[in-house]
Amino acid sequence: MYTILLISILTFVESKIYDSCELAKELVHKHDFAKQDVANWICLVKHESEFNTTAKGGPNGYDNSYDHGLFQINDHYWCAPPEEINECNMRCDDLRNDDITDDVKCVRKIFDIHGFSAWTAWKNHCNGTDLSSYMKDCQI
Ligand SMILES: *[C@@H]1O[C@H](CO)[C@@H](O)[C@H](O)[C@H]1NC(C)=O
Numbered sequence: 001m002y003t004i005l006l007i008s009i010l011t012f013v014e015s016k017i018y019d020s021c022e023l024a025k026e027l028v029h030k031h032d033f034a035k036q037d038v039a040n041w042i043c044l045v046k047h048e049s050e051f052n053t054t055a056k057g058g059p060n061g062y063d064n065s066y067d068h069g070l071f072q073i074n075d076h077y078w079c080a081p082p083e084e085i086n087e088c089n090m091r092c093d094d095l096r097n098d099d100i101t102d103d104v105k106c107v108r109k110i111f112d113i114h115g116f117s118a119w120t121a122w123k124n125h126c127n128g129t130d131l132s133s134y135m136k137d138c139q140i
């Protein structure tokens with residue numbers, strides 16, 4: 001009983017729903033993302049996780065993998081366990097807390113290799129669209 005209570009408190013504390021402008025500011029000013037890319041990132045995060053740092057997506061039909069956190073990073077290659085391949089050298093569980101610094105490090109690695117096209121939600125919802133609504137009333 002005590003353990004269950006403790007776990008739910010920890011889960012509650014670590015979970016965070018970002019406001020889109022807050023995330024935009026943090027990506028640019030804290031994590032040095034390029035200003036001209038930030039609308040793409042906000043669109044991507046909206047459609048990947050709805051700004052939920054604890055989101056877990058899957059299982060993906062093609063390989064039963066899961067996607068973790070704000071950026072829905074896939075556990076087939078990038079983190080572990082369950083798979084041994086761990087390109088970002090991090091625990092998948094650490095992608096589902098409210099500290100996004102480690103997520104961002106992994107995101108950079110994925111982006112350097114694949115660009116935005118690594119993210120299905122970006123291809124389906126953001127590529128080639130007018131992204132101005134995602135940054136509406138945002139001063140970054
Ligand atoms: C965030 O994601 C977690 C894990 O999927 C879920 O339990 C929680 O309800 C979500 N929060 C919101 C506000 O949707």
Ligand SMILES: *[C@@H]1O[C@H](CO)[C@@H](O)[C@H](O)[C@H]1NC(C)=O
Pocket residue numbers: 117123127128
């Ligand atoms: C993005 O959209 C353009 C057309 O608007 C298309 O040519 C391109 O292949 C798309 N890129 C990806 C990665 O889907």
